[in-house]
Amino acid sequence: MRISELSRRSGVSIPTIKYYLRDGLLPAGRPTAANQAEYDEEHVRRLRLIRSLIGVRGLSVSATRDVLAAVDEQQGDVHLLLGLVLGALPVERSGRPPRRDGAAEPDGAGAAAGDVAEDVAALTAEMGWRTSPNPPAAQVVAETLETMRALGMDYDWRSLVPYAELADRAARLDLDQLRDAGDPLQQAERAVLLTVLLEPALLALRRLAQEHHSALRFGNG
Amino acid sequence: MRISELSRRSGVSIPTIKYYLRDGLLPAGRPTAANQAEYDEEHVRRLRLIRSLIGVRGLSVSATRDVLAAVDEQQGDVHLLLGLVLGALPVERSGRPPRRDGAAEPDGAGAAAGDVAEDVAALTAEMGWRTSPNPPAAQVVAETLETMRALGMDYDWRSLVPYAELADRAARLDLDQLRDAGDPLQQAERAVLLTVLLEPALLALRRLAQEHHSALRFGNG
DNA sequence: TACGATGGATAGTGCCACTCACCACTCCAG
DNA sequence: CTGGAGTGGTGAGTGGCACTATCCATCGTA
Numbered sequence: 001m002r003i004s005e006l007s008r009r010s011g012v013s014i015p016t017i018k019y020y021l022r023d024g025l026l027p028a029g030r031p032t033a034a035n036q037a038e039y040d041e042e043h044v045r046r047l048r049l050i051r052s053l054i055g056v057r058g059l060s061v062s063a064t065r066d067v068l069a070a071v072d073e074q075q076g077d078v079h080l081l082l083g084l085v086l087g088a089l090p091v092e093r094s095g096r097p098p099r100r101d102g103a104a105e106p107d108g109a110g111a112a113a114g115d116v117a118e119d120v121a122a123l124t125a126e127m128g129w130r131t132s133p134n135p136p137a138a139q140v141v142a143e144t145l146e147t148m149r150a151l152g153m154d155y156d157w158r159s160l161v162p163y164a165e166l167a168d169r170a171a172r173l174d175l176d177q178l179r180d181a182g183d184p185l186q187q188a189e190r191a192v193l194l195t196v197l198l199e200p201a202l203l204a205l206r207r208l209a210q211e212h213h214s215a216l217r218f219g220n221g
Numbered sequence: 222m223r224i225s226e227l228s229r230r231s232g233v234s235i236p237t238i239k240y241y242l243r244d245g246l247l248p249a250g251r252p253t254a255a256n257q258a259e260y261d262e263e264h265v266r267r268l269r270l271i272r273s274l275i276g277v278r279g280l281s282v283s284a285t286r287d288v289l290a291a292v293d294e295q296q297g298d299v300h301l302l303l304g305l306v307l308g309a310l311p312v313e314r315s316g317r318p319p320r321r322d323g324a325a326e327p328d329g330a331g332a333a334a335g336d337v338a339e340d341v342a343a344l345t346a347e348m349g350w351r352t353s354p355n356p357p358a359a360q361v362v363a364e365t366l367e368t369m370r371a372l373g374m375d376y377d378w379r380s381l382v383p384y385a386e387l388a389d390r391a392a393r394l395d396l397d398q399l400r401d402a403g404d405p406l407q408q409a410e411r412a413v414l415l416t417v418l419l420e421p422a423l424l425a426l427r428r429l430a431q432e433h434h435s436a437l438r439f440g441n442g
Numbered sequence: 443t444a445c446g447a448t449g450g451a452t453a454g455t456g457c458c459a460c461t462c463a464c465c466a467c468t469c470c471a472g
Numbered sequence: 473c474t475g476g477a478g479t480g481g482t483g484a485g486t487g488g489c490a491c492t493a494t495c496c497a498t499c500g501t502a
Contacts, residue, residue, distance in 0.1 A: 003448065015492050018450080023490095035449045035498050045373075052368050054490085061490070079439035086428050129433040137425035137432075144422035147273050151414060152266075162394050163419075164426050166387045171430035173383050175438055193372065195431065198384075201365035202427075203420050204358035205385050207307050209392035210416065211358075212350040217396055218300035224479065236461050239481075244459095256467050256480040275459085282459070 003029075006039045010047040017047070025050050025065050049189060057196055063090050067196070071188045078178060081188050083132065085195060116142040116149075119157040126157075127164050170202070224250075227260045231268040238268070246271050246286050270410060278417055284311050288417070292409045299399060302409050304353065306416060337363040337370075340378040347378075348385050391423070 007014045020026040026046055029037030046068075053059045053067065066088035074081040120142045124131065131138070141160070148155035174194050178187065228235045241247040247267055250258030267289070274280045274288065287309035295302040341363045345352065352359070362381070369376035395415050399408065 013492085014448095016490085019491060022450085029449095031449090033448095033499060035447095036500085037449070048372055052372060056364060056368050077439070079435045082431060082435045082439075086432060124429060127430070127433075129429055130436065131429055131432045135429060135432060137428040140425035141422050141429075143277060144418060144425075147277050147418060148414065151269055151273060151410075153411065153414065159398070160422070160426070163391060163423055164430070166391050166394075167423065167426035168430045168434075170384060170387050170427050171434050173387075174427075174431060175434050177380070189372075190374065193369065193374065195428075197365060197368060199424050199427075201362050201381070202384055202388065203424070204361035204365075205381070205388035206391050206395075206420075206423075207358040207416075208345060208350055208352055208356060208362075209348070209385070209389045210303060210395060211307060211352045211356060212348075213389075213392050213396050214300045214303045215351065218298070218303075234461085235479095237459085240460060242480090243482080250480095252480090254468065254479095257469085258480070 001039050002036070003039065006043055006047070009044045010051070012047050012051060020047070020050060023061055023065065025061065025068060052193070052197060057200065059196070060090065063088060067192060071185070071192055074188065076184050078187065078191060082191055082195070085192055087136065089196065116146045119145055123157040123160055123164060126161060127168060129168075174198070222260050223257070224260065227264055227268070230265045231272070233268050233272060241268070241271060244282055244286065246282065246289065273414070273418060278421065280417070281311065284309060288413060292406070292413055295409065297405050299408065299412060303412055303416070306413055308357065310417065337367045340366055344378040344381055344385060347382060348389060350389075395419070
């Protein structure tokens, strides 16, 4: 098929497809002439995956490119793939730089960084989790603890243990669903989708539950 | 204190503080002269809260403004506050419009929207959750299910039930921590922080657990 | 052989979170 | 008293990002 059909089948506009081609998100079609190329089902599939990561989940284009590269390169080894994917993903938001220069630390903060890192180490030790040396996710947990403290909440790593237990179960659920998959490429895609695409849904479920239990506890009508 | 001390105490640059003042994120100081105003501890506190929501969590400025307005207006009623906060929050990402016009639905999709909504209704019924009529979070769950299907995964609402149970426990943990708080304003802030700021940390914990269990199951050295 | 579609490339758009520059004015050290 | 740093307020500018618009030579079908 050519680009117009690819656009129709995927729901992505032609200029956007060209943009993805240029930026290396979508592999080029098989060229049939100087200005003609042939696309196949794999391109449709990849385009839909790209739109899910960028449009539904809100990943940046560059993060998406890294994730896709990991999918392509490590189709065989799920553990390696997950490692690459987790490394390529921005853990918190759209990948903004965490701190621009010039904005100094507020008064009295700044020295607590190592402190919080130790807290996270204590938490992972308590959970019995063995991970790579400095996973970005641990940094996020540390930042959260630090922020909580800077805002005056007395929050230490022990408060997170019950949540970590829930996370442990969620992770086991995730991995259970990686068993039944087709070829390595599909399994790789499935791993990415379960990890990445499920994230907003999990948070949304938490919010629904919060609303329910909030009504139960504080409701007055 | 004046603006330079406010900047030093909060770690936010003076132009940014002016920007927040202009956009209504930060209330104006008490004016003492035509071009002089006095800021207090509450401003420092509010600024740190703003930076946490925008910088750490990645909320947009307008979403942050809505959340702060909810905190200010509904300090007394925690359930009402949570409702407003959950309504003001962009559930998935930074609040981008979900679909620009012109990008048509891909082939064969588009009619399944009501279908997925029913699935979410079934899920909340199964969980016994009672929520407001059309919570944005339910929309997110529906979108996720729709995306999964469009990508060829046979994923129905039953697959989400175990996750929903985890979300239920997480929500109860959240609400447990709202008991011991000081004045209504602090309790309102605490509710916001627990709901919003904990989100990246929860996802990060899931990733740490995924890495651990992935190594256990698929590890080869 | 006309004519719309194609691929490739360059430049432009819109949005957003700041950031800069300027101004009249105030404060305070000398 | 005075001069220079600081202050508030405002309009305009910046940089990054995800597209989007416009061209153009060429292709391929009618």
